Amino acid sequence: MAATAISRGMPRSGMSTGMRRILTHGGIFVALILAWEVGARTGFLDPLFFPKPSAILASFWRIYFVQGNIWYHLYVSLGLVFAGFAAGSILGIALGSLVGFNSLVRRFIKPYVIVLEATPRIAVAPLLIAALGFGAQSKIAIIMLVCFFAPFINTLSGVVNVNEEKLELFKSLGASKMQILRKLVLPEAVPVIMAGERLALTAALSGVLVAEFIQRDQGIGSLILVYTRNLNMASAFACIFTLTIVGFLIFKGMEILDRRIAFWNHEDGMARVGALRKGRWAKQAEA
Amino acid sequence: MGQATAAQVSEAVVSGSSVGKTFANGTVVALDDANFSIEKGSFISLVGPSGCGKSTLLRLIAGLIEPTSGALHLHGTRVDGPRQDVAMMFQRATLLEWRTAVENVLLPTEMRGKVTSADRDRAMELLKLVGLGDFAFSFPAQLSGGMQQRVALARLLQTGADVLLLDEPFGALDEFTRERLNIELLRIVGEIGATTIFVTHNISEAIFLADQVYVMTPRPGRIARVIDVPLARPRELSVQLSPEFNHLVEEARVTLGAL
Numbered sequence: 368m369a370a371t372a373i374s375r376g377m378p379r380s381g382m383s384t385g386m387r388r389i390l391t392h393g394g395i396f397v398a399l400i401l402a403w404e405v406g407a408r409t410g411f412l413d414p415l416f417f418p419k420p421s422a423i424l425a426s427f428w429r430i431y432f433v434q435g436n437i438w439y440h441l442y443v444s445l446g447l448v449f450a451g452f453a454a455g456s457i458l459g460i461a462l463g464s465l466v467g468f469n470s471l472v473r474r475f476i477k478p479y480v481i482v483l484e485a486t487p488r489i490a491v492a493p494l495l496i497a498a499l500g501f502g503a504q505s506k507i508a509i510i511m512l513v514c515f516f517a518p519f520i521n522t523l524s525g526v527v528n529v530n531e532e533k534l535e536l537f538k539s540l541g542a543s544k545m546q547i548l549r550k551l552v553l554p555e556a557v558p559v560i561m562a563g564e565r566l567a568l569t570a571a572l573s574g575v576l577v578a579e580f581i582q583r584d585q586g587i588g589s590l591i592l593v594y595t596r597n598l599n600m601a602s603a604f605a606c607i608f609t610l611t612i613v614g615f616l617i618f619k620g621m622e623i624l625d626r627r628i629a630f631w632n633h634e635d636g637m638a639r640v641g642a643l644r645k646g647r648w649a650k651q652a653e654a
Numbered sequence: 655m656g657q658a659t660a661a662q663v664s665e666a667v668v669s670g671s672s673v674g675k676t677f678a679n680g681t682v683v684a685l686d687d688a689n690f691s692i693e694k695g696s697f698i699s700l701v702g703p704s705g706c707g708k709s710t711l712l713r714l715i716a717g718l719i720e721p722t723s724g725a726l727h728l729h730g731t732r733v734d735g736p737r738q739d740v741a742m743m744f745q746r747a748t749l750l751e752w753r754t755a756v757e758n759v760l761l762p763t764e765m766r767g768k769v770t771s772a773d774r775d776r777a778m779e780l781l782k783l784v785g786l787g788d789f790a791f792s793f794p795a796q797l798s799g800g801m802q803q804r805v806a807l808a809r810l811l812q813t814g815a816d817v818l819l820l821d822e823p824f825g826a827l828d829e830f831t832r833e834r835l836n837i838e839l840l841r842i843v844g845e846i847g848a849t850t851i852f853v854t855h856n857i858s859e860a861i862f863l864a865d866q867v868y869v870m871t872p873r874p875g876r877i878a879r880v881i882d883v884p885l886a887r888p889r890e891l892s893v894q895l896s897p898e899f900n901h902l903v904e905e906a907r908v909t910l911g912a913l
Contacts (some may be wrong), residue, residue, distance in 0.1 A: 422825060438900070492850070530748070532744055532746055532748045533748045533750070535718060535744070535748075536742075536744065536748045537735055537765075538718055539716050539717075539718055539736050539741065539742045540737045540741075540761065540762050540765045540813070541735075541737065541738065541765060541766075542765050542766075546764075546765055550764070551750070552749075554750065554752050555750075557752075567867070630752075631751045631752045631793055631794075631795060632751075632795075637792075637793040637796055640793075641754060641791045641792060641793060641796075642791070644754050644757070644791055645754075645790075645791040648774070648790075648791070650773070651771070651774065652771065
């Protein structure tokens, strides 16, 4: 281990490049936090808007482990995110494939898609609340609204832009419409649909905040509002950084999911699935 | 159509009488008055510049497009759509990236119904035949361009069709790989006794492979001349240095006006 680290690393420091990078970034990060801390303590930064990092850390401790109140709100918000995301993406994928497969529908729907794309979806949120009333339903509807579009458009384009040569191959093999759909169009659209799902999940996280800013009864969004109104900025920051971590985890999770589902775009995925299929083949040969 | 014509048609594996194809509101004549008759087990090359109708002719035989005039017959019956006794291979491998090599080879079988263990064995055999026995569970992205075309060739053979249509199948590969695959192609189609129609724009390649070369010219697309290639089989690359070979190349070039 030591030998490889030396052979790959910079001769001057004797450290591997990966190690150096971690140290450099860590150093910059610590320096920024320190500067913030000093700035807040000396009054250079307005402590009302930029609370000391040490105070934010203390708030973290408090809302997670002393009061423990954030858990409930986090649970509520994440529940809404996943419900809205699931509903929005199912609807998006279903409508996207429906429109994509039907050239007649496609022709008529195009202007509406353009109009919908130009309209900020959030603008409709108050109308949804008016229609569905306060509560989880209207929140989920808002998230669904912001989630719907990316999977819809991506599924549509994935289905419409099917590879012409492969289509000709399938036709030359006498494939039925259903076979073309199941064995060609849908699998080929998977990576682009997954890309849409990623966008949708990010949108869902913003969507839940908007929904909770409007209906501030519970959830992380309303917690941020409450803390800010009480000028407890340290706790508000703790909530915001919580969202940063949640966002990062969600993003990573989607990446892992994408690697599993669209495995053929990744070297390790192909190796894994290839071995799996080889095993299945051997089992079928025995049977 | 008289009695005599019907008998004539049934003798040839593939035949066309006055076949024409016009595209784009009748302005582009892709193929004009093509008459031909291809014997069982023979290897035909279609050669000519782009726009000469060679790919159009191939797609007509495959039943992917319909002729504007005339008729095509395959095994004595009129071609009116894709069918099982003819299969096509394209310039690009067009493999499904989410399937392993052997699963790609099985695709034609899946289109026709349930895959049996005999089908699976055959797919494996064919992969061995094209020299990819050790890569059955590799995905297309893990294979080189030449290997991908070998998989496509195995898939073509998996159809069980005895008329094989190849549209510049190795055209996207480097010259060395292409020559090697051409020789293997000759070996394989010879082994299974398939009737092969091979499209290329390379005159030497066309002659090297074929029993008969259809030299085609553009605007409108026409079969300008049929050149018989009496070179002995099995052929080796060195045959291209022989005077007979060069004479045939010259003939084709003169027809194409490229000399």
